[in-house]
Amino acid sequence: MTSRSVQHVVVAGSGTDAFLAAATLRRLLPGLPVTLLRDPAAPSPDPVGESTTPAVLQHLCAALGLQGNDIHLRGRPVWTLGFKALWGARGSFLRSFDASFSNGSTGFLAADDGLDVSSTGCALMAAGKLFPRDGANAFKPLENITGLNFRSDLLDAILLRACQVLGVTVRDGRIAGFTREPDTLQLEDGSSLAADLFVDATGSEARLSNLAGNTAWVGYDDACLTSRAATVLRRRGSEPIRPYTTLETLPTGWRWRVEHDESIGLGQAWHPDFISDDEACAELIAKAGDPTLTPRIHRWNCGRRREAWSGPVVAVGDASGFVEPLASLRIQQLIVHVHWLARVLAETDSQPGERSRLAYNGIVTQAWDENRDFHAIHYRFNTAVDSPFWQMARATAALSGYSELVALYQSIGPSPLLPNSLPAWPGLMGFDTWMAALLGLGVPFRHHPEIPVPEKKAWESQCQQRRQLAKQAVPAELCIGAARRAARPEPRVTLP
């Protein structure tokens, strides 16, 4: 018998990762006491905030029981329908969260014509609008197809409050050491904290995992090709809020832009062999148009811990691994970790053994590696700019587990047969996301089926309908304003 009985969990960390992990475990495992150990001296989160995917809002509501209007009033998030990427053979493409290419010839039709209106989300983004109009004075908040852009301090406040409401014991302290048998955390104030399972949610520092000796690392250097980034938050001024996150190819890397209500988060990622940190920062400041801003520099170490869960310590979120923020998957990745940890504990009646641990690690590894490969295709197939960096990227970006999917795509295109070559099912982001990216990047394929005229006509008419819907839709400012003013924004929101 190798199973350990888990009667008490300690979650260590001071940011989104820790608060979300503690609240989720507490709510999904009602009988299990959870202690959150946070470091009062921890550095404050990056003010540029981050954008997320629909899975995050679903988790906040379904798993944590938060109310939609509460999130909007206190978190002041901005909805995002997906991405506008200045990227790939087309030069630019939209990728919405409601992409759907699994059925029939949709992918082939969209490849030829109408990719920018291939889903409701795309059509809305193309028109610069957020939500469809509902009657004369209202809009339909399609929150199932939107992610939220959060400012980390506000999101953290919501999550910390959720911890408190759910009965997580919150304790302040800084980790000084970790000893085994009994498994105990030593704190800097001389006290100690024992538990059966420790969740390392200390971010990329991974303090707890490192103290426990879990340091084996799998680098993603051949797939995630930038390793430095700088971020700034600038005032919005009178600029309209874009209903998407922007990704832009730069000669030495790429830039992202996350929309907040009164500000805009800008980030630039580069490879240090191709541009100096000073030059990159100067580019970013120039783009932001405000020379008073000081960029925050990040050094990325893309990769994952070989084993997320080792002994009594489970690393989640950034402590478990990191990839560049090209697909806004950071919090979704964290949710996968926490969700499966809760699931394994629930399914094993809180007595996870060695094989359960390995199963958990397998799931987490798959999610990370999929994320990695998804980034790799963005390097491999970006022909938007020709520069030494991008020549290197196209030549070297390595596809591992998803190489068959991509090779098959290059042969038979966005065919409904392709899901059979997905290494994991349903995977972190799902088949449609992969198709949306490959189509958007304009990755060429060799076999184009004959599509019957009636099917083409039907597609054109659907595109036209979506275009029409988007044309009459409501811009982000009005939707956001209304949601924050209304006590109950769902399901129908009156315009101001």
Next chain:
Amino acid sequence: MVSFTENDAGAAVPEVRRVLILGGGSAGLLAALTLKRLHPALDVQMVRSSEIGVIGVGEGTTAVFPAHLFQTLGISKEEFYREAQPTWKQGIRFLWGPREEFLYDFEFQYDRQFPGMPKPTGYYATGDCTDLSQATALMNRQKAFTTGPLGKPLIKGQYAFHIENHRLVECLEAIATRSGVIITDDTLDHAEMADGQVAALHFKSGERRTADLYVDASGFRAELIGKALDEPFESFSDALFCDRAVIGGWERTDEPILPYTTAETMNHGWCWQIEHETFINRGYVYSSSFVSDDDALAEFFEKNPKVTTKPRVVKFRSGRYRRNWVGNVVAVGNASGFVEPLEATALAQTIYECRWLAESLRVTGCRPDETNVGFYNRIIGIAWDEIRDFLAFHYKFNTRLDTPFWKHCREATSLGNYEAVYQLYREVGPNPVLLFHALPERPNIYGVEGFLAMLVGMQVPYERPHDAAPQERELFDRQRAQIASAAKGGVTVKQALDAIRKPSWQWT
């Protein structure tokens, strides 16, 4: 903007217009029908040899078979039932493991959780494991189908067939001919090779035939994939130790037609019982390393005193060719690989191969390139290895007999790629949610369900059995009783056969 250099792998691939199928058994016919019906523009020729003939063992199918014939190929049910005269099976009854028996169906027994129950079904099935699905409830009561309106059998869902091979072949041949497949009787002399590809086939009649794609359906002979191309054969001998079968049977008298195939543990292997309408077919699959043909025959007769036909011994080797599609040759059926019929996989695997072949042609406009061929070989290889590992579970955990053969199986059988599934099961029990993530490959055929049916069916122990509270147990039994009550009013195979032969019967 930069443009990609077009990968020229695709440009040079010639279009497949003419297909030549070598072999006229069920595999060749299924390949011919599948290709012709799904690609009517293809020129499909089949050459079969009346000199060689077919193995001609009575066959059990899985639920894939009727679905393929009726839904995918659009074959008429009237004609098929009239000509092939199948009977129905809902699954397999295993006289196997420590229980008196257990059932495996084509539905879900263990990859499910009854509404309101805290745990999946497997946790409650350590003792009684009956009536967990509609199909097993029917099998348990020797019924074939539930009864629908007007007392008619509901011939729906995941059912399969028992078919006599000669009837199946005749029926499919007639349909194939009518569908435009050109069938010739001739015997292969040799394959003419050029650049490692088949350039033409020469026949005893002196005829030389060419095609764009050759389908090797020549059975164990594997004339093209094995002999002409010399593709390596990967043996399954670390998992499957049987290599012979003795086959016999008797005319049915008053025995009821059972709605399942029976698989019975024997001293040195196992014995099938296949239920044809007027004939009962039995076959003892054994390992020649543990028993002589004579002794196997003696045991076969002793346990089947009714056998009247002269039993014949068939030798086989389990395994598969490393690649089944090499250049312009695709092997299907026994030419692609073989395992004993413990899970009635032969026709299902043949159909799987034919479907993927037809799909590969469809998505490439009949110009399959190296990528497609590689994909095909990976998918088919995964399927073969999954079948091998699934059968290995049957051997590894069968504790029914303590003969040297079965002791050897329990000790030496390798679980292959599914070892991790067993290891996780041992720790967490029959938990489909967690076990799903231990499955080694996709796509897979049996899913968690098949492996759990074996593990729970054979009462393979796990670390912490679930101790159900009395109310929980009661709730569980109530759900089973509900399933059982629908089965009680069902119809037998005989009644269902009578029903479909009434002039008033209409297939839907």
